[in-house]
Amino acid sequence: MTTVPYSSSLGRETTYLNHSHKIRSWLLTLDHKRIAILYMISITFFFMIGGAAAVLMRLELMTPQGDLVKAETYNKLFTMHGVMMVFFFLIPSIPAVLGNFLIPLMVGAKDLAFPRLNLASWYLFMIGGLFALASLVAGGVDTGWTFYTPYSSTYSNSYVVLAVVGIFINGFSSILTGLNFIVTIHTMRAPGLTWFRLPLFCWSLYATSLIFILGTPVLAITLVLVGVERIFHIGVFDPSLGGDPILFQHLFWFYSHPAVYIMVLPSMGVVSEVITCFSRKRIFGYAFVAFSSVAIAVLGFLVWGHHLFVSGQSIYGGLIFSILSFMVAIPSGVKVFNWTATLYKGSIALQTPMLYCLGFIGLFTIGGLTGLYVASIAVDVHVTDTYFIIAHFHYIMVGGAVMAYMAGLHFWWPKMTGKMYSEWMGRFSALLIFVGFNLTFFPQFILGYLGMPRRYYAYAPEFQALNVLSSAGASVLGVGYLLPLLYLLWSLRWGKNAGPNPFRATGLEWKTSSPPPTENFEKTPIVNEEAYAYHRMEMTGDTVATH
Amino acid sequence: MTPSQPIDPHALDRHHVQGLAHHFDDMDQQHEAATLGMWAFLATEVLFFGGALAGYAVYRSRYGDAFAAASHHLYLWIGVINTAVLLTSSFMMALAVNAAKHGNRKKVVTFLILTILLGLAFLCIKGIEYYLDYREHLVPGSIFEANWHEMFPHIDGAHPGSMMFLRQVQLFLMFYYILTGIHAVHMIVGISVMIVLTVKAARGRYTAEYNSPIDMAGLYWHFVDVVWIFLLPLLYMVQH
Amino acid sequence: MDTSFRLLPETASTMASQVDGLYFFLNAVAAFFALLIFVLIVYFSLRYRRRDESVRPAPVPTNLKLELLWTIIPFLITMVLFSWSARLFIQMSHSPADAMRINVVGKQWMWKIQHPDGQREINALHVPVGKPIELMMTSQDVIHSFYVPAFRIKQDVLPGSYSRLAFTPTKVGEYHLFCAEFCGDQHSGMIGKVVVMEPAKYDAWLAGTIPDEPPALAGERLFAQYGCMACHGQRGPTMAGLFGRKVELNDGTTVTADEQYLHESIFDPAAKIVRGFTPLMPSFRGQLTEEQVMQLIAYIKSLQYSQSTQEQQ
Structure with a gap:
């Protein structure tokens, strides 16, 4: 890697962003911060593709008849939406962007433990993404992101193998990222930074990483088996060839249910950071919040069977998975209560990250509470595979994970870029997203209980009113997601300088300049207090934002 | 920090201790990170093979007869010979790691080369076995379907149940190829890594203080060995 | 079929009203906790809003009693929900010995149905009101799912094995039948109707002598x-x-x-x-x-x- 010292006539500091401007210095960088930026650009691209598919779907669903696209096209749209959003946006969003950027900073290290592996995971991610894109360009995949057999392995006439190869490769990107985080958090903490002084963001990413390394390989081998059945016509999952389609569902959900926690655990970490900063309070019940992350990760591996309540598993199997699914609601509830209690007697400022963060708590609460409906096995029989499920998991994965990603992005944007965005635009878009989201997805709970099945491109006329409402909400939501793209880009050029700690937050990442220098800290920091020690923080002097 | 300072941290402290990467404080930290990283990776590997073995277990419990019948057609003696080869290779690796701990460059190189040669021997034998399997038409798909009566003369093709039996035999064969194939890929990766390590070791890059790469390659190689120890009885010795 | 705007599906089986009962209870639980959290967040945000930039609120120590309280109470509520829903599910899975057995075959993209006396129909299921029914279902190709929202029942229909679905219709009328598991191009066309009839009319329908039949x-x-x-x-x-x-x-x-x-x-x-x-x-x-x-x-x-x-x- 060639690095050219940057010095301008203005005497600007040399940062990880400006020490070299060559393309090579970006594409071959081993700096976790630059890799984070690479990820940020890539996932934004995949988000746009997934979002475009969603727009077309919501347009099609404005009327009960299938009139905008063909059934076949609609099926490819929802598959592409799911594959892009789940595997190429949500799963890498907070871990690969914010985690990559922040974990070394938060633990006071110069980089992640294995910088080359880190760069390799970005390349694997991009290669996987290109395969998925190739399947789209070649003509699309129509199996849904769940790839249920034997439809995916025998009957579908679309480019399943390309998409499956893409997800397989992308899985190794997740595994390497998780491995890097675990090792970094274990071995590279700064002197004095004990486990119980770690920011909760690190705890939650640690739990996420456990799922990455233990769940992803099972998905990988499952997809290999699907590919083999498809290419060689050997009956692994297709009963007409001697296989068992339910085995696929068990293997698939063994990864893909924990994958939901891959999306939401990092969000919980972001919320713990943001809510403490904007209420200037230590988190209420640090140990409970920390251990509930681990509890969610562990319990999350034991509940996959709740996706199979009507698939034909035994009654007792169903009951066991039902009770375990109720259990996993408890640590999530504990977190929500602790965040709310953190606000009590705080000094609360409703700045942009905080608005996103409170939006997360509200939407996640609804998503979590509707989780009780689907854990209730008798109700799930009625609502599974309907729009109720769509609404439920979008409340968790979009209302939860994307809200938190936005909260984190706005919270650490000044740290990552050194620039402040327009606060008013930020607040406005947070509000827009919250309103648009509820308009889009709340009607879908009602639709689902009414019995509208998911993945229908034409539907019974009595469902139209609620679908129109949902599509209207989606247009608000779409604008809400486009705005940040504009004003954040705008801030890069015209934003005010942020200074090292514009929000006066605790945490090691705020103790270095914004954007940080390549080696993160001038000298290794020493930690001598617990996380979120806002009550001891000096509120005047050099931590105030400079303009 | 001022702009006049040298910027590249790699340039600053790359070689102040041989083998210590710039972002670690000391050798102990680096070694701890490498070890933990390798164990975490092996945990991933266990789940990777575990997923395939779970599928294997489901079908074996269901189609025991067909799996046993198919398994009897594999060359158990080749499998046993290969087990011996691989175990010896693993032993050589252990000797290499031990030599690295004592900073004995010559021994490290010798034992690494022996490990590699035995690994290659395993792959060659495996290749010959695949060829023999192919000659016996033990390949799922059209080759098998055209020639199955040679292998299973007692099966009546007109009997309605026989089609399912033959499908199940092919399912076993598919697991045989997938599991041994993935295992072989792991061997190839391991051998490639060890070739690089041997060259570096010959150039004196590893010392009694810095030898984690050899240590890690050892962990990996033993893991690949252990996987084979599981595959041998599961694939070659199915009884019903 | 009633196609007017509504918030709840029709209730036309013995299970339907029972599932609705649990649904209403869940609504109450969800509304209580959602409102609790929303009200507290809004109240705290207003009550403790930052008036002075330099204020440093004293930390509130972790309260073990409070933590246990909001761990144990939700746990108890979930156990109530579990036992309630488990009881319903077991009831749902049980079919009485005198149930009328109807065969169902799913294939891309239609439902083929055969009644005990041999009568066949496609994408429609005629059943007598008040009589327990058990469907024996299998698929000819991919996975389908037999779903009647008005009965609150659903069961995946798998190739290579049989699955059962039991219900007792309680209300005469026509209801939606949907395929709920994605099964390919015309998945949303794999729909039909369940016609619940008076027993006498059902017998007449079976015999094929329905007066003024369309x-x-x-x-x-x-x-x-x-x-x-x-x-x-x-x-x-x-x-x-x-x-x-x-x-x-x-x-x-x-x-x-x-x-x-x-x-x-x-x-x-x-x-x-x-x-x-x-x-x-x-x-x-x-x-x-x-x-x-x-x-x-x-x-x-x-x-x-x-x-x-x-x-x-």
């Missing part, structure tokens, strides 16, 4: 009675969405599937062979009356996926 329904019965579905949709061209469509023939010409064409195809099947099929069908001349052919045509006309699907094809 021609399409009579045609549907004939279609089953003469074994048409044994071929059509498999070795023969499917009837779904056929009427009014352009049909490509073996000799390369096309013809519109109108009444005339259908009539000819029933009485003189070899005259026009659809591209890709072999002339297997026997003539039904002399076996069917003209009136019956009209009823068959009426039935075929009724087999449209939806208006737009037809336009696209």
Whole structure:
């Protein structure tokens, strides 16, 4: 890697962003911060593709008849939406962007433990993404992101193998990222930074990483088996060839249910950071919040069977998975209560990250509470595979994970870029997203209980009113997601300088300049207090934002 | 920090201790990170093979007869010979790691080369076995379907149940190829890594203080060995 | 079928009202906790809003009692929910010994149903009110799912194995039947209706002597009675969405599937062979009356996926 010292006539500091401007210095960088930026650009691209598919779907669903696209096209749209959003946006969003950027900073290290592996995971991610894109360009995949057999392995006439190869490769990107985080958090903490002084963001990413390394390989081998059945016509999952389609569902959900926690655990970490900063309070019940992350990760591996309540598993199997699914609601509830209690007697400022963060708590609460409906096995029989499920998991994965990603992005944007965005635009878009989201997805709970099945491109006329409402909400939501793209880009050029700690937050990442220098800290920091020690923080002097 | 300072941290402290990467404080930290990283990776590997073995277990419990019948057609003696080869290779690796701990460059190189040669021997034998399997038409798909009566003369093709039996035999064969194939890929990766390590070791890059790469390659190689120890009885010795 | 705007689906089985009961309780629990959190967040945000930049609020120490309280109370509530829903689920899975057994085969993209006395129907299920029913279901190709929202029941239909679904209809009427597991192109066209009838009417329907029966329904019965579905949709061209469509023939010409064409195809099947099929069908001349052919045509006309699907094809 060639690095050219940057010095301008203005005497600007040399940062990880400006020490070299060559393309090579970006594409071959081993700096976790630059890799984070690479990820940020890539996932934004995949988000746009997934979002475009969603727009077309919501347009099609404005009327009960299938009139905008063909059934076949609609099926490819929802598959592409799911594959892009789940595997190429949500799963890498907070871990690969914010985690990559922040974990070394938060633990006071110069980089992640294995910088080359880190760069390799970005390349694997991009290669996987290109395969998925190739399947789209070649003509699309129509199996849904769940790839249920034997439809995916025998009957579908679309480019399943390309998409499956893409997800397989992308899985190794997740595994390497998780491995890097675990090792970094274990071995590279700064002197004095004990486990119980770690920011909760690190705890939650640690739990996420456990799922990455233990769940992803099972998905990988499952997809290999699907590919083999498809290419060689050997009956692994297709009963007409001697296989068992339910085995696929068990293997698939063994990864893909924990994958939901891959999306939401990092969000919980972001919320713990943001809510403490904007209420200037230590988190209420640090140990409970920390251990509930681990509890969610562990319990999350034991509940996959709740996706199979009507698939034909035994009654007792169903009951066991039902009770375990109720259990996993408890640590999530504990977190929500602790965040709310953190606000009590705080000094609360409703700045942009905080608005996103409170939006997360509200939407996640609804998503979590509707989780009780689907854990209730008798109700799930009625609502599974309907729009109720769509609404439920979008409340968790979009209302939860994307809200938190936005909260984190706005919270650490000044740290990552050194620039402040327009606060008013930020607040406005947070509000827009919250309103648009509820308009889009709340009607879908009602639709689902009414019995509208998911993945229908034409539907019974009595469902139209609620679908129109949902599509209207989606247009608000779409604008809400486009705005940040504009004003954040705008801030890069015209934003005010942020200074090292514009929000006066605790945490090691705020103790270095914004954007940080390549080696993160001038000298290794020493930690001598617990996380979120806002009550001891000096509120005047050099931590105030400079303009 | 001022702009006049040298910027590249790699340039600053790359070689102040041989083998210590710039972002670690000391050798102990680096070694701890490498070890933990390798164990975490092996945990991933266990789940990777575990997923395939779970599928294997489901079908074996269901189609025991067909799996046993198919398994009897594999060359158990080749499998046993290969087990011996691989175990010896693993032993050589252990000797290499031990030599690295004592900073004995010559021994490290010798034992690494022996490990590699035995690994290659395993792959060659495996290749010959695949060829023999192919000659016996033990390949799922059209080759098998055209020639199955040679292998299973007692099966009546007109009997309605026989089609399912033959499908199940092919399912076993598919697991045989997938599991041994993935295992072989792991061997190839391991051998490639060890070739690089041997060259570096010959150039004196590893010392009694810095030898984690050899240590890690050892962990990996033993893991690949252990996987084979599981595959041998599961694939070659199915009884019903 | 009632197609007016509503917030709850119709309740037409013994399970439906019971599942609704649990649903209402869940709504109450969810509303309570959601409101609790929302009100607290809004109240705290206003009450403790930052008035002075330099203020440093004293930390509130962790309160173990409070933590245990909000761990244990939600736990107890979930256990209530679990036992309630488990009881319902066991009840749902149980089918009485005297249940009427109906066979269901799912295939891309239709439901084929056969009643105990041999009566067949497609994409429709006629059942008598108040009688326990058990469906024996399997699939011919991919996974489907038999879903009747008004009964609050759903069961995946798997290839290679049988699954059961039990219910007791309680209300006369017509209800949606959906395929709920994605099964390919026309997944959203794999729909039908469940017709719950008075027992006497059901018997009459089975016997095929329904007074003032609509021609399409009579045609549907004939279609089953003469074994048409044994071929059509498999070795023969499917009837779904056929009427009014352009049909490509073996000799390369096309013809519109109108009444005339259908009539000819029933009485003189070899005259026009659809591209890709072999002339297997026997003539039904002399076996069917003209009136019956009209009823068959009426039935075929009724087999449209939806208006737009037809336009696209």
